[in-house]
Amino acid sequence: MDEALDALVRGPAAGYADLGFARVDTHRGLRTGDPEVVFAAGKTPAQTVALFHRLRASGNRPAFATRASADVVEAVRAAFPGAAYTDESGTCVAVGEPPATRGLVRVVAAGTSDAAVAGEAAFTARLFGAEVERIDDVGVAGLHRLLAVHAELDSADCLVVVAGMEGALPSVVAGLVSVPVLAVPTSVGYGASFGGLSALLAMLNSCAPGVAVCNIDNGFGAGVFAARVARAARERPTRTPH
Amino acid sequence: MDEALDALVRGPAAGYADLGFARVDTHRGLRTGDPEVVFAAGKTPAQTVALFHRLRASGNRPAFATRASADVVEAVRAAFPGAAYTDESGTCVAVGEPPATRGLVRVVAAGTSDAAVAGEAAFTARLFGAEVERIDDVGVAGLHRLLAVHAELDSADCLVVVAGMEGALPSVVAGLVSVPVLAVPTSVGYGASFGGLSALLAMLNSCAPGVAVCNIDNGFGAGVFAARVARAARERPTRTPH
Amino acid sequence: MDEALDALVRGPAAGYADLGFARVDTHRGLRTGDPEVVFAAGKTPAQTVALFHRLRASGNRPAFATRASADVVEAVRAAFPGAAYTDESGTCVAVGEPPATRGLVRVVAAGTSDAAVAGEAAFTARLFGAEVERIDDVGVAGLHRLLAVHAELDSADCLVVVAGMEGALPSVVAGLVSVPVLAVPTSVGYGASFGGLSALLAMLNSCAPGVAVCNIDNGFGAGVFAARVARAARERPTRTPH
Amino acid sequence: MDEALDALVRGPAAGYADLGFARVDTHRGLRTGDPEVVFAAGKTPAQTVALFHRLRASGNRPAFATRASADVVEAVRAAFPGAAYTDESGTCVAVGEPPATRGLVRVVAAGTSDAAVAGEAAFTARLFGAEVERIDDVGVAGLHRLLAVHAELDSADCLVVVAGMEGALPSVVAGLVSVPVLAVPTSVGYGASFGGLSALLAMLNSCAPGVAVCNIDNGFGAGVFAARVARAARERPTRTPH
Amino acid sequence: MDEALDALVRGPAAGYADLGFARVDTHRGLRTGDPEVVFAAGKTPAQTVALFHRLRASGNRPAFATRASADVVEAVRAAFPGAAYTDESGTCVAVGEPPATRGLVRVVAAGTSDAAVAGEAAFTARLFGAEVERIDDVGVAGLHRLLAVHAELDSADCLVVVAGMEGALPSVVAGLVSVPVLAVPTSVGYGASFGGLSALLAMLNSCAPGVAVCNIDNGFGAGVFAARVARAARERPTRTPH
């Protein structure tokens, strides 16, 4: 049995700490190369802070909470004064130095209403070790705005494309580039958008190959996936500027 | 009480014929300006032929059946030798001279698999009195194909845009033109397209204003609507060719 | 390459202004003939006001926001004192002189509870250049109320028919007229109306041809579409009053 | 304990016969006043015939099978030569003299494609003891056809209104009459009718009070309910013919 | 044309009053024999009070509002001091003497949580002219409670059976009686009850014939329907007490 597998099974001894209300993966870095993330929905500020202390004590990767309420973010800020920082939506909070970057993720958003989800994706991808750039407000109803950034799209190692309503942007983008496109439907819309279902189904049915999909509003998951792709990518030959 | 209303109510006397299994609107032309259409699903060949005879006897507008099975089409052809004609999907059949045309409907299809629905829309719009032109296979994954026909799109009086899968084409088209865009979702796709639901929801949630939607695979309904818009439209100033 | 297409692609240079959080289409009028509309859901009052200033600066078409919260409407009113006006639902706000009208849109509502959506449609159609008249509270359960306005229905260039619950009104109206009928389902209802789904499905399945459908509660989209149809329509011969 | 209740509990001794594959309610007439009905879906011809023999042996009410395949109908016909009869859809089969009638049920169908379900309802209501009359092909898209039979509608003791597609007919009918309206959605339609869901939801959300709904294509259930209402109704004063 | 039909069409002259925001059916009694009901959802207290005044002015049937907010109820009470009364859920309010009763409706509720809907049904049925009795808390999980009232169930002219969760009660009741059973699903439940969908589907699929279904939580609709059935029923022979 190889050592990694052995470590996996022997986990109870060394791989996590039991806090009573949660089991913290202190060796997760070993397993996946990424920091442990706290899903803060349903957790109290005190529980979240306790988890952050335990995670910070077991290494120097950043601790990172998603779906945090304002109370939780406030508590983390208070517990780690000056060291905590958040994304623009204010629902992600992290403590600790982000890793050095490798590879480039571009986060593309259809409308300004999609900015919160795009922000979560960008924040996450950066924390997971990728360089990140954003392109906002290039929805398909104004195609010339998208075409104007065409060359930039194809020069990333992975694209995260965020859209609500009819969710058409990933299909159009994927027809223009040869890099992997990670589509994130948002709950932006009303009526028959059914909380993002319309965008989700559209993205799953993209006629352009090379599109994979995350859960509705799941900027976090997209950020993790995209960072993994970008970090592992070869250096790209320098492109002539356009 | 004005006369039109009076005629409406007195309909039983003059406005339809009772065939036992159906009541045929013989004066429908008076009411809507369009030929009566037979929804042939669930009707026998004999019933459909009887309806055609009755409709043809009461005027000289074409009689027209949709959702016709092969048997029904065959029976109509046999009953009206040389006078019946069908669309390319073979599920629409008509007898009688189509009216003179006024206005232009362009039917735009995303993929070759959408051709049957596009054909039904084109066939119908022509029978309802509009000139019709088609543009096929201009899906959003190959945007340059669509941009190449950009000027043609904006010179129609009404566009019918047909797409399956993610149903993105109407949004992209509506962002390029200022004419009304009638979107028709098709059941082309698989898995989470759920028989056309993905395209339907996408089109209903179009971020581009000026899009209205028909039922899944309902080329007929789109053709009627588009013809009414086109027939009523003013002459357009001649455009410089491009 | 024709000039319109060239302008489309060269858009980045001249077609929009980058405000950081949004890209404003300043030349959209060129492309679609309509004013740019701000989808205000998820935008702050400050962002919306900034967009209005930029849009007003680039031409003299009205700027127009939909799905605006009370805060946003208030901020726009404060920024453009005396120049801003709203629809009866208070969720649409515009600044600037509406264009001259051409053609007639009639907005028909089934019940008084549908008035907000009907109001949004009427407000929008007027801003997009059509004359607008309204007919309220003519639901199918009191058919004589609808029959009483029968002749008026058929004298418009385009009808917008708004209904919640079972959404039957567009089918009944479409059987009475020969003009295009744009159906707008509303979320009025409870239980198995599922937020407007029942009316939406009913309208998509209308047995009367000549019906196209907008998203649930999407009075705005209906107004744009209807105005485009009406503006392009030929003068109609004067009808005898009834 | 009253006698009826006692009989209910003591049922095992006298109330049914155990055929091995089914328990036949031989005293059901006592309990509900109606004949036992065999739900033939999933039953073999032999099983159905056995059930019919047992039911006929225990009394002289008709035996009646619904959702019968052609094989089952054939087998019943063969087993009861000359005594079996079916509805027009050929999926209901009965043996035995129908009861004398009391009260009037009118079965109203929107389109000719709804005739099979309307036929099942009519067949059932007759077998459950009501007089039955039918009105076909009076869909809402041709309102004058419906208005022409307006007075007949209100002179029944119970109406069964059958419609597919948008299912609007029951709402319109219920607005015209003061008798109970039993709505039956059919699976007639395509695309977003989702097998009758659109009509079902529409009928459940009828804006006209006095509408109750049966399962999709459930003509049988509607027939039973309507017959019970009609049989129990008082004589109505004779109406002047119209 | 018979007189009733003529009156229907001539409605505009005499059949309703146009209040600007609503068209009030002042002659509805003529058409359906029932009082006009105001669907108060989305109406202001002032609008509702105005409708009540108009309705009261045109005859002496009670005016009746459903889905009324506390504000609306308060306003009606203030406008008609001493004359307004409500159901136990406080969402229905009426003004005016209820009609004399004829026939008996029994309203049966599965659990105490279903009482609000059962109350609306009972209140409505009484206002529409039926005698009403209630049986509460006889859910199928405690079958002896239901069997104890078995004889009462069968002695009504129409049963309204109200249940949430799995919605099994109407099936069990319909197996015990020979009177029409009107099933009303409620939104009582959680998780996979999906706001009453589970009970609704169960009731539509009842294996016991003689069940018809109303919309989720639609006690009002059930009350109207049941009252119409009961009012029209013949006197029943006195039953021996049990």
Add this chain to the structure above:
Amino acid sequence: MDEALDALVRGPAAGYADLGFARVDTHRGLRTGDPEVVFAAGKTPAQTVALFHRLRASGNRPAFATRASADVVEAVRAAFPGAAYTDESGTCVAVGEPPATRGLVRVVAAGTSDAAVAGEAAFTARLFGAEVERIDDVGVAGLHRLLAVHAELDSADCLVVVAGMEGALPSVVAGLVSVPVLAVPTSVGYGASFGGLSALLAMLNSCAPGVAVCNIDNGFGAGVFAARVARAARERPTRTPH
């Protein structure tokens, strides 16, 4: 007729007490061996307290309310000072000595966000007579945490496995053990979890045999079922500790 059945039918005399708003099963212990449980959703504090008094008066089994609001819990605590106790979610409240235990239920939760539902299950199972132990935070994304408790899983008489999001834990657990696995989906998640639907469907489709499923968030139902299984189980031979 055996005595139990006789008691069942004669229930009205002895089996329940009619409180006006509810019928209390005072003999339910006789029938099912479990305490009566009050579904407190939609009941007032006063009603719930009245039910508790009646239940406590008719025997010495604990009275137990689920889905109780904070008000209801407070009222019960006030009415039974010192005798009432709640679960960790604070939505279950009981009064009276729990029964002696027999058999062991283990409640396993995927994440800390699932703790409220797991707590309800544990609380219920204890009240229904089983010994209960909990294992928290062993989701499938950190498999070593689950493998570390592998032997404990297989030594229970019944497992309750609680998970939200993708609901994968029951399948993995069921592949490791030979005891019955009762899966409880929770509404933990967002976007396409649709309030727990994703976990529910996953659990119903478990590829590992020996899994049965409860309603979303239904810790109570799982606790009852698991306690019944555990109480009836034979003593298990002592396992060697691991």
Add this chain to the structure above:
Amino acid sequence: MDEALDALVRGPAAGYADLGFARVDTHRGLRTGDPEVVFAAGKTPAQTVALFHRLRASGNRPAFATRASADVVEAVRAAFPGAAYTDESGTCVAVGEPPATRGLVRVVAAGTSDAAVAGEAAFTARLFGAEVERIDDVGVAGLHRLLAVHAELDSADCLVVVAGMEGALPSVVAGLVSVPVLAVPTSVGYGASFGGLSALLAMLNSCAPGVAVCNIDNGFGAGVFAARVARAARERPTRTPH
């Protein structure tokens, strides 16, 4: 690390055989105490037979295939002449001596159309080591049939209750007994049963505690679960016959 866990991880060496197209668990008996079952849907007859040979070679527990097509059953019969046997639906096939029984499972079916699923459950429970008895055709519409077998229901160690349509039977049964009730919805029904969804939702929302649910038509899963419960149950004191 305890031995069971060690065996689990070292599985590759000893715990399964790699057939190329499948990995056969030859030591599964060690893990779960049950025979390996082949999910035959999508497997060829040759593949299934190969799996059976491998499973039979590694021990003497029976091999067992579910969801087998007629071709697969035929092939297994031919490969194991005289040793293969099937359930009454003909979709399950097994080879090898069933184990000795312990405990009693009763399989209760609502209608004769549910017999195939009930048969699969019974066949499976027997193969997994429980004694099995069946009670058929005791649907809730004929309650006296169910009450007649009341005492038998409560004397089993586990009940499997199978029903389609409204799926009410498990709720009614669970109110009568104190043993665990495993509910199996079937796809029997039409229209709004949506392939068994109505019964599934009803069972998940059962108002009677002590009900757990399996997938639609999943008699196999129910049989496994019930057998595990029954096998582990204590001897029950003999009941007096009734």
Add this chain to the structure above:
Amino acid sequence: MDEALDALVRGPAAGYADLGFARVDTHRGLRTGDPEVVFAAGKTPAQTVALFHRLRASGNRPAFATRASADVVEAVRAAFPGAAYTDESGTCVAVGEPPATRGLVRVVAAGTSDAAVAGEAAFTARLFGAEVERIDDVGVAGLHRLLAVHAELDSADCLVVVAGMEGALPSVVAGLVSVPVLAVPTSVGYGASFGGLSALLAMLNSCAPGVAVCNIDNGFGAGVFAARVARAARERPTRTPH
């Protein structure tokens, strides 16, 4: 304007060929680096062969059709004797030499019934330039089979994980590795799997980060995406064999 963009717009001249029924992207390689793929659903054998000829004529990348019927595959084989090859499901067919490989994709399938979709993914990834290896039949119900291949999983550049039913495998795999996991739900299952919906929702809600999802049964899309990730990945340091 950069050259790539210019080429995009000038597409009509050089970028595609118009075959009448389709527009073939002959320069698509320039745009995306991948071969053009024909979506063969709804195309005739003759159309597909014509497309293949045109694609083969414009370069030497392989032509590739998905969702091909047996007729289409047969026709392609006949048109390109000896040069056409298919995947194991027989629904993909290609002509032309596959490109040299770079990077490694591992395709992991839960059950043997998922093999067709896994095969399509593997076939596609190879055609799009990645090395491919498969791991079959490692579903979560037999965890030791999965743990046995643990090290192999983490040594790929991208994983495609295919599963039906509850779709739990991607979550478990993603918890074990640090490479991107592309999840493909299959329609394997029955009842409440609703054609793959259960697996799709589960995968979208994976609690393990680093999972992205493709459409149900969309092995093709997964293959394209995974190949793009793998081809772009850096050389990985050699791992010690295990």
